[in-house]
Amino acid sequence: MTPLYLLLTFKICLDSHFIMYLAKLKENSRSGLPLHDVERFIFVLHGAVTVTSAHGESHILKVDSYAYFPPNFEHSIESDAPAIIVVFERRYAHLSNHVTEPLVNSTDKQPLLETPGEIFELRKLLPMSLAYDFNIHIMDFQPGEFLNVKEVHYNQHGLLLLEGESIYRLGDSWYPVQAGDVIWMAPFVPQWYAALGKTPTRYLLYKDVNRSPL
Incomplete structure (x- = not known):
């Protein structure tokens, strides 16, 4: 498969606690995983993508739909046709006795x-x-x-x-x-x-x- 193509939308600021970028997916693209302990949020701007967990659960996300992936949560983002998503990633700030859950939804x-x-x-x-x-x-x-x-x-x-x-x-x-x-x-x-x-x-x-x- 074609790797996910990433396009930075603004320069990285040294004081920022997060990164934000546009990902332009070509036909038959598939994403990799973020770094260890990094959580990820995606929002579909154009086209459609399929998100799949390591357990095989899949969802099709269209424009104005989004997904959140907790840190160290195995998943993939795939596209059969060109699509554009905005991605937010940050190193998760753990809090005792609190755990985030993956989610898929729409605006x-x-x-x-x-x-x-x-x-x-x-x-x-x-x-x-x-x-x-x-x-x-x-x-x-x-x-x-x-x-x-x-x-x-x-x-x-x-x-x-x-x-x-x-x-x-x-x-x-x-x-x-x-x-x-x-x-x-x-x-x-x-x-x-x-x-x-x-x-x-x-x-x-x-x-x-x-x-x-x-």
């Missing part, structure tokens, strides 16, 4: 969550239990909507704009962004977002959770 099956004081739509793709040391958010904004507060927090972010065009503020700098653009946000950097185009925007966001940043 449209996740409930909209309450966002007090805000008007955007929010879905969280991973369980919010202490076992998980990161989460992936899907955030939807209608044209003209924006974050009501300038955020500053300890969390790192990796963002991929899936639809539309907008503007992002990082520190004292302003960046126009459009579908396909990627942003890495360091801890404690002020950030703000506004959907400025004529169509809705959606982005996918990595976020550290449930672990001390120290």
Whole structure:
């Protein structure tokens, strides 16, 4: 089989606790495994892939579907036709008496969550239990909507704009962004977002959770 073809979407930041990349799968591609103790999350952007566990359980993932693989969980990702996925990997921060579980799901099956004081739509793709040391958010904004507060927090972010065009503020700098653009946000950097185009925007966001940043 053709090996999985990887395309880095942004340079690796030395202070980052995770990596994020696009994987362009050619026809009849098959992935390898991440390194020891590294967990993996994939989200389908184009086409379809099949994920299979070492026990032989298989699932077909289409656009907006995703899978989470715990550290040291044997699995494969295969494609019969060209496909594109975004991949997040990080070395798992173990917590006593807490264990993550593999999962397969799709964005449209996740409930909209309450966002007090805000008007955007929010879905969280991973369980919010202490076992998980990161989460992936899907955030939807209608044209003209924006974050009501300038955020500053300890969390790192990796963002991929899936639809539309907008503007992002990082520190004292302003960046126009459009579908396909990627942003890495360091801890404690002020950030703000506004959907400025004529169509809705959606982005996918990595976020550290449930672990001390120290």
